[in-house]
Amino acid sequence: MAGPEKTDALVLKTQKWSETSKIAHLYTRKWGRISILAKGALRPKAKFWGHLETFSLIEAMVYRKSSDQLQLLSQCLLRDAFGGLYAEPERAGYGFAAVEFLERHTFEEGNETLFDWTVFNFGLWQKLTGHRLALGFYEYLLVALGHLGYQPAIERCRICGREPGEGRKVMFDREGGGLICRRCAVEGSRYQVLSPGAYQRIKNVVKGSIQWDNGTIPPPAEVGEIIEVTESFYGYHLGGGRLKALEFVRRVAGPNARP
């Protein structure tokens, strides 16, 4: 057998495999989502002990086998446990929603941008609460969708290509995955109306031209519009219904979960 190979990885979830071993789903920087067997991980003095928990960023040494097989973890170092995500139920809920998203929509294929984006957000969310946290999650989702190849066409009308007028409300056609102007709108169709502020924010988010960790936050109504566009765009293009962890967030956070 060839020697183990090294990669950074996020721990998505783990399950007990035997009295002493665990199986973990990892989202790795190099190879995307893989499952590994961590022999002896449940022994109190094991080298992996406490490292394989959901959200943890680890440096993993893995014996690679052919695709779709269980891989063997040889060693791992804990880089960051992102313990702040566990400090508030709401944060943990959004963290689990991100984990669920990666479990559903990624497979064994490396995507370094999506990996780095997720690590960055886990770090960021540790400091956020309330509407700022909700916005942080949905902006994560919107950008993550782009990294998977689903980017909304947000700059111009998806049919005629016309740019919307400065400071105007715009209409978003989730089924078409982008903006639609009044001339191209089909009567009887339902479009989502976006205020100029929410539209500008979404445009900046999609383009990546935003200061993620500065404190400015749009008014609650605009945050609500951003959430709605992202949820419907996600639901329409990736289907499979809502992320279940978001139901949990709604239960723990009550009406504050979204503006």
Ligand SMILES: [Zn+2]
């Ligand atoms: Zn048009």
